[in-house]
Amino acid sequence: MSQVEFADVQGLVRFGYGHLTEASYALVRVKNVAAAKAWLHSTRVTDAAKSPTNTAINIAFTAPGLRALGISESVIAGFSHEFRAGMAQESRARQLGDVGNNAPSNWAWGSYGCEPHAVVMFFGKPEQFGFFVQSTKGTPWSDAFEEVTSLGTSNLDEHEPFGFKDGISQPQIDWEQRRQTPCTQLEYTNIVALGEFLLGYRNEYGKITDRPLLEPDSASAELLAANDAPTKKDLGRNGTYLVMRELExxxxxxxxxxxxxxxxxxxxxxxxxx
The missing domain is CATH 1.10.1220 (Arc Repressor Mutant)
Structure with a gap:
């Protein structure tokens, strides 16, 4: 059983950033591949090794975003069908109940063929949040990306929009991997197998979720080895899936x-x- 490489995990998965009460989500499309890669390479993404004090930034990509950055179809094919298809695909939209007035064609963003390539998530304390966002974006931002929209947030003081206390029932991730899987436990617990959140680890069924496994070469040299296939490089390991929807x-x-x-x-x- 391998230890979790927290420096390779995005911090949002472990910490949630509840103490950073300001946040904004920049949904972007790649405008210039070279400029986008340069910005991504120079940006220090907040990892899960230590809870951030004042600010944090995490980034998520869509399947079209990976294509826009030049990731091959053979690699993208290793991710889950749901990730590759997206929510706006006709059959997927029906499964999710996104029909009629809620159909993707009526969405403010994310309709089929116009999905954002990435979401850049900024978190911080109010007094320094604006400066943090602008300084992190920097001048290269406008060369690299077309900003589809920026979603702001409001501090509801731990209550959800209908007025009820929020965050009462939260799963506890088994970071130490002590939970026995597959799980036959009948008693209630909020402890959940690590693989339900992070790729490359066993989930509640004792299985490791599909993700791209690559042959070792110069391009994959810095990737970690797969727990279930040590001769392969695990592109997905320590990554996770993120669902983002804007609801009224x-x-x-x-x-x-x-x-x-x-x-x-x-x-x-x-x-x-x-």
């Missing part, structure tokens, strides 16, 4: 519905909502 929530209609169901009883409506 009608708080007023939500509470109107609950009050109708509770026949006007305020306390019962709150209990229904919870």
């Amino acid at each position: 929530q009608d708080v007023r209609k939500f509470w109107q519905f609950l009050h109708q169901q509770a026949a006007g009883n305020i306390e019962e409506a709150r209990q229904l909502g919870a």
Whole structure:
């Protein structure tokens, strides 16, 4: 059983950054491949070795984004079907219930063929957040990327938009890999196998999720070896999948519905909502 190389894991997976109450998500498309690669190479991504004090930056790529950066189809084919297909593909949209008014053609961003290539996630404390974002982007940013949109956030003081306490039930990742898999445990626990979050480790079924395994050569020399295939280089190891969706929530209609169901009883409506 191998130890987790925290310096190779993006910090968001381990820490969540709840203490960094300002955040923005820049959804970008590659405009100039050379400039984009140069910016990515020069940017210090926050890893999971130590919780950041004031600021953090993490980056996620879509399958079209990997193609735009020149990653071969044979390598991309090693990732999961869901990642390669994306959410806007017609059959995938039906599976997710994205039909009618919610169809991808009505989305503000991310429709099929127009997906962002990457999302650059900035986190920080309010007093220095603006400077951190601008200084991290720097002058090369506009040469490298076309910014599709930038999604801001609001500090709701640990409550979600409908007013309820947020973050109460959270899975605990088994970083020490003590959990026995495949799991036959019937008692409830919030401890979850590491492989449910990180590629290259065993999940709750005792399986290691598919990801690109490469032949050793000069291009893959710095990659870690695969736990389940030591002669191969594991491109996915210590990586994870991230789902990002922008939703519209009608708080007023939500509470109107609950009050109708509770026949006007305020306390019962709150209990229904919870």
